[in-house]
Amino acid sequence: MSEAKPVGGKVFTGPFLFFLVITLIGIYFLAKRFMFGIGAVTNMNDGFPWGIWITYDVVVGTAFACGGYSMALLVYVFNNGEYHPLVRPALLASMFGYTLAGVSVFIDIGRYWQIYNVFLPWYTNFNSILLEVALCIAAYIAVLWIEFSPAFLESKTGTKSKVNKLLIFFIALGILLPTMHQSSLGSLMILAGHKLSPLWWSPALPLIFLISAITMGYTVVIFESTLSSFGFKRPLETSILAKLSLVIPILLVIFLVVRFGDLLMRGQLGLAFSGNLQGNMFLLENILHILPLVILASAKNRKSAKMLFLSACFLMFGGLLFRFNTYLIGFDPGAGWHYFPAIGEQFITYAIISAEILLYMVFVKKLPVLPGQEQARA
Amino acid sequence: MKIKRRDFLKGAAGCGVLAAVGQPTFAEAKKKERLPGALGFLYDSTLCIGCQACMVGCKKANNMPVESSDLLPIWENPRDLSAKTLNVIKKFESGTGLNKDQETDGFAYVKRQCMHCVDPGCVSACPVSAMRKNPDTGVVTYNKDACIGCRYCQIACPFNIPKFQWDSAFPQIVKCQLCSHLLPKGEIAACCSFCPTGASLFGPTNELMAEAKRRQQMEPGKYYDFPVSSIDSGKIFSQKAASYVPQIYGENAVGGTQVLMLAGVPFSKLGLPELPEKSYASTAESIQHTLYKGMIAPIVVLAGLFYFVNRSQRDKD
Numbered sequence: 001m002s003e004a005k006p007v008g009g010k011v012f013t014g015p016f017l018f019f020l021v022i023t024l025i026g027i028y029f030l031a032k033r034f035m036f037g038i039g040a041v042t043n044m045n046d047g048f049p050w051g052i053w054i055t056y057d058v059v060v061g062t063a064f065a066c067g068g069y070s071m072a073l074l075v076y077v078f079n080n081g082e083y084h085p086l087v088r089p090a091l092l093a094s095m096f097g098y099t100l101a102g103v104s105v106f107i108d109i110g111r112y113w114q115i116y117n118v119f120l121p122w123y124t125n126f127n128s129i130l131l132e133v134a135l136c137i138a139a140y141i142a143v144l145w146i147e148f149s150p151a152f153l154e155s156k157t158g159t160k161s162k163v164n165k166l167l168i169f170f171i172a173l174g175i176l177l178p179t180m181h182q183s184s185l186g187s188l189m190i191l192a193g194h195k196l197s198p199l200w201w202s203p204a205l206p207l208i209f210l211i212s213a214i215t216m217g218y219t220v221v222i223f224e225s226t227l228s229s230f231g232f233k234r235p236l237e238t239s240i241l242a243k244l245s246l247v248i249p250i251l252l253v254i255f256l257v258v259r260f261g262d263l264l265m266r267g268q269l270g271l272a273f274s275g276n277l278q279g280n281m282f283l284l285e286n287i288l289h290i291l292p293l294v295i296l297a298s299a300k301n302r303k304s305a306k307m308l309f310l311s312a313c314f315l316m317f318g319g320l321l322f323r324f325n326t327y328l329i330g331f332d333p334g335a336g337w338h339y340f341p342a343i344g345e346q347f348i349t350y351a352i353i354s355a356e357i358l359l360y361m362v363f364v365k366k367l368p369v370l371p372g373q374e375q376a377r378a
Numbered sequence: 379m380k381i382k383r384r385d386f387l388k389g390a391a392g393c394g395v396l397a398a399v400g401q402p403t404f405a406e407a408k409k410k411e412r413l414p415g416a417l418g419f420l421y422d423s424t425l426c427i428g429c430q431a432c433m434v435g436c437k438k439a440n441n442m443p444v445e446s447s448d449l450l451p452i453w454e455n456p457r458d459l460s461a462k463t464l465n466v467i468k469k470f471e472s473g474t475g476l477n478k479d480q481e482t483d484g485f486a487y488v489k490r491q492c493m494h495c496v497d498p499g500c501v502s503a504c505p506v507s508a509m510r511k512n513p514d515t516g517v518v519t520y521n522k523d524a525c526i527g528c529r530y531c532q533i534a535c536p537f538n539i540p541k542f543q544w545d546s547a548f549p550q551i552v553k554c555q556l557c558s559h560l561l562p563k564g565e566i567a568a569c570c571s572f573c574p575t576g577a578s579l580f581g582p583t584n585e586l587m588a589e590a591k592r593r594q595q596m597e598p599g600k601y602y603d604f605p606v607s608s609i610d611s612g613k614i615f616s617q618k619a620a621s622y623v624p625q626i627y628g629e630n631a632v633g634g635t636q637v638l639m640l641a642g643v644p645f646s647k648l649g650l651p652e653l654p655e656k657s658y659a660s661t662a663e664s665i666q667h668t669l670y671k672g673m674i675a676p677i678v679v680l681a682g683l684f685y686f687v688n689r690s691q692r693d694k695d
Contacts, residue, residue, distance in 0.1 A: 039544030046460070046541045049529035076687040110527020110542060110549040114506075123506040123524050127663050130530045131505035132670075168691060172683035176676060187666055191499050191534035193632070193658035194651055203665055333538055334651070336458075 004088050004151070004368040007232050011362055015231075019354035026351020029344035030107065038110060041344035047337025048328070051345060055327040057104035057352050059185055060320050062137065063216040065097020067224065068144065069178040070217025074247070076171060083244060085237075085371040088151060089228070090221050092369050095144040096356045102141050104352055105134075129187045136181035143174045151367045182213035189326055197330040198268040199282045205326070208259055215251040216319045218244060219292075223312040226305060228370065237371070242302045248315070252293040256286070281321065281329050288318030409660065410497040410633060416516040416583040417556065418494055418636030419570050420590055423648065424479050424620035425604060426487040426577035428467055435572030436465040436491075439557050458490075461541045464554040465491040465569050470647050479620050479642025486641060488648035489578060491569070492539045492554035493628060493635035494518050495657070499534035502659035508551070509540075516583075516636050517556045525551055536632050536653055566608050573607065575617075581609035583636045590626045590638050593619065633657035 033041045044051040067090035075083050106112050117123045118134045125131055147170055186209025189196055202208070222241050229236040263269040272282045292311035301307040328339065341349075364370050433456075436442070445456040445463050456463040468490060473483035480486075498518050500509040508525035511518050520540075527549055531540045543549035557567040565571065570580035579586065589609060596602050596619035606613040620642045627645045628635035631653040639645070646652060670676060 035547060037544060037546045037549060045544070046532060047538065049532035049542060076690045077683065079686070079690045081690065108528075110529070111522075111525050112527070114523070114526050117506040117524055117526055120506075123508075125501075125504055125507045127502050127659075127666075128505040128530075129662060129666055130503060130528060132666070134505055165688075168687045169684060171687045172680055175683050175687075176680045179679070180676060183669070184666070187662060188530075189533075190662040190665065191503050191530075191658050193499070193534075193536050194653060195533075195536070203661060206665065206669065334649075 004085070004154075004371055006368055007234075007365045007370055009232075009365055011365060013361075016358065016361060019358045022347075022354040023351045023358065026348045026354070029347050030351070032344065033107065033348070038108075041342060041348070043339055043342040043345060045337065045339065047333035048331070048339035050327060051339060052328075052341045052349050053104055053108040053345070055324055056320075056349055057108075058101045059323045059327055061097050061101045061104070061352075062185070063182065063213050063319055063323065064220050064316065065094040065101070066178060066182065066213045066217030067091075067220045068094030068147070068217075069175065069182075070214050071221060072171060072175050073214065074218075074244075077175065083240065086221055086225065086240065086244070088148075088369050089224065089364070090217075091144065091148050092151075092363055093220065093224055093360060095141075095148050096359050098137065098141045098144055100352050100356050102137060105137075107348065129184050129191070133181050133184045133188065136177050136184070140174065140177040140181065143170050143177060146170045147174055151369060154368050178213065179210065183207065183210040185209050185213075186326075189331075192331060195331055195333050196326070197271065197278050197332065198266065199263070199271050199278060200326040200330040202262050202266065204258065204262045208255070208262070211251060211255045211258060212319055212322060215248060215255060215315070218247050218251070219312050219315045219319070222248075222308055223316060226309045226312070228364065232364070232370070234370070236305050238303065238305050238308070241305075241308055245296055245302045245308055245311070248311070249293050249296045252289055252296075252315075256289060256293070259286075278325075278330055281325050285318055285321040285325055288314050288321060292318070410657070412496050412583055412634060412636070413514070413516040414584075415514045416496075416636045417561070417581070418516075418583045418586060418638065419556075419567060419581065420579045420586040420609075420638045420640070421489045422577050422579070422593065422604075423486050423488055423639065423641035423643075424622065425575045425617065426467070426489065427575055428469060428487045429574065430467050431572040431574060432489065432569035432578055433463070433465055433467060435568035436554075437463075439560060439568035440464055459539065459541060461543045461552045464552065465489065468649065470643060470649075472647075481643045481647060484643070486643045486648060487577075488639075488641070488650070489569070490537075490539075490649075491637070492518060492556070493537055493637045494556060495632060495635050497633040497657040497659050499536060499632070499657070499659045500531035500540055502663060503530040503534035505530070512558070515556075515558070515561065517558050517561075518553075519555045519558055520551055520553055522550045527551070534658070536651060536658065571607055576604045576606035576613075576615050579605060579609055580607065583638065585609050586638050587626070587629070590629075590640055593640060594622050594624065594626070596622075598622075630655045633660065 029041050038044060042051055071083060071087045071090045074080050075087055106115060109115065118131060183206035186205035190205055222245060225237055225241055272279050292315040295301050295307055295311045442464060443462045444454045445460060446453060447455055447457045456466055459466050468488050469485060470488065471485045472481065475485045477484040494517055498511055501511050501518060506524045506526055508521045509518060509531055529542055531551060532542065540551050540553045542551055566580040570578045586609060598619055598621040600619055601616055602619050603614045604617050605611060606615050622640055622642060623644055625645065627639035627650055628637055633656065641648060
């Protein structure tokens with residue numbers, strides 16, 4: 001494994017055009033939202049004031065963007081330099097994930113022209129968990145761009161910039177900030193109180209969300225490495241991924257022990273078998289956590305690219321479902337309220353995902369992100 | 379995975395610090411008490427005749443648009459609270475629906491609006507202090523110049539009171555503010571001044587609490603005096619006492635509310651949630667403040683992280 005190099009190749013490919021079209025459809029609905037209000041394109045209502053824009057684009061989106069955070073923990077805190085080649089692609093995905101989560105917040109909030117109020121000391125409310133989330137995510141977006149900046153500098157000057165003390169400070173900050181806001185994304189729903197099913201409402205939500213976010217980080221690194229090796233026809237980094245994937249079953253055991261320990265202590269586990277939508281979704285969510293644990297517990301499976309990819313898929317879907325359950329499916333504001341995302345609302349989310357993929361494709365082709373290959377490309 | 383033992387221990391120690399910070403010790407936050415000058419009203423469902431004069435008064439006092447739920451908008455008849463309606467009278471009915479304030483074969487009215495909580499979820503939730511609790515009267519007010527429209531107040535309200543203008547390009551949150559624009563003029567909340575029977579009775583919450591307790595001691599069927607409009611108005615209405623359920627809604631729910639309610643049927647039948655005595659706001663805030671310890675904990679962790687990152691870079695060179 002050598003230094004990071006641009007992948008090169010044409011930018012305007014078939015998949016590029018596909019994601020571009022989706023992004024453009026999303027922009028049409030976006031124009032509608034800003035002209036006629038949020039109700040014109042979404043099914044959000046006074047019972048379900050948060051829909052998929054918050055649940056998927058922000059809560060799931062930033063969890064999927066924890067690759068940079070999780071890798072930084074492993075490389076810098078646990079001092080495993082061998083994983084360094086995986087840091088930069090993970091950082092890139094994190095940078096886009098978080099930046100687009102920030103964009104989503106701007107689209108979602110009703111009075112977006114006053115968004116700077118969160119920075120004005122005479123308005124800030126230090127009891128508000130959402131204030132902490134907002135400030136932390138804003139700061140982390142800036143930190144991610146700074147952490148990624150060496151890639152820009154290398155492509156411009158052709159020289160590798162020396163890691164200076166200032167960058168070390170930002171790397172440290174880049175580990176602290178996600179620890180704070182990923183746990184707070186769990187704390188947010190404590191205020192929902194009786195409206196959130198006891199299967200998810202818990203004073204331990206911050207801890208559970210944090211463990212899940214770190215797990216998601218490693219999962220996404222495996223998912224993205226497998227996918228980009230396939231997409232850009234590069235040899236798979238299976239040996240390093242096999243080593244990395246040992247972290248996941250360890251984290252999953254911790255996650256499940258905390259999750260079920262908390263449910264047993266609060267005496268609410270029985271709800272899981274009530275046979276209703278919430279109970280069934282809880283079971284599915286946990287099956288999607290247990291399956292990858294079983295698969296990745298075997299050393300043989302960890303060396304198989306197929307098994308790695310399969311477990312990563314299960315786990316990403318499991319992490320997604322855990323967050324949808326906590327923010328939407330487990331949330332019941334009372335009789336008469338229903339929510340299912342409208343078409344326009346969905347397309348804005350699809351556009352955000354497409355924009356993220358588009359940017360990722362351009363960046364890895366033009367900038368030194370992915371580890372360079374030994375042999376010359378044809 | 380090849381990790382040098384020494385490095386692993388160091389890393390684990392670092393994570394231990396993180397875990398210690400992430401371990402809520404659930405320090406009990408001091409319970410918020412009712413302000414001595416807390417204002418509110420007592421809604422007595424048994425005195426309510428469902429005339430909806432309070433709804434008319436509320437619309438007038440707050441310049442709210444009319445809302446019709448019929449195909450032909452002849453009557454104003456909002457079904458529930460909305461971005462156009464800050465106060466609503468709803469009806470519970472069962473069986474034949476003939477007997478007032480009876481759970482079976484009966485009916486009862488309920489008035490819904492902001493409860494003006496002692497420890498409001500919306501105030502705790504709002505990142506920009508758009509929701510504020512008046513330090514003297516305890517009335518929960520909304521400031522559109524601060525609001526960013528995030529709608530976390532709606533998630534956080536146990537009573538689903540704040541409403542959002544979904545169909546506006548420049549939306550606001552809308553909720554009852556106990557006519558706080560009228561209070562400085564010496565007037566009372568419009569719903570109470572318009573109420574002909576005293577079902578909505580304005581006053582200081584502690585006096586209303588005493589009044590509610592007095593009513594619960596009344597002998598059903600006997601005549602008693604009930605004050606009208608506000609507790610000190612001097613206007614009196616003589617009426618047969620109904621049979622009350624033994625609960626003052628708002629006395630304890632989520633840390634107490636400044637609006638209190640009495641009824642002849644269980645409050646769950648009237649659509650009011652059964653809530654714990656501890657406010658969700660104090661649960662959330664005590665966890666958060668325990669974790670952060672006034673931002674000292676994050677700074678300590680940052681220093682630790684700086685040491686680790688610095689060391690790993692040194693090892694690489």
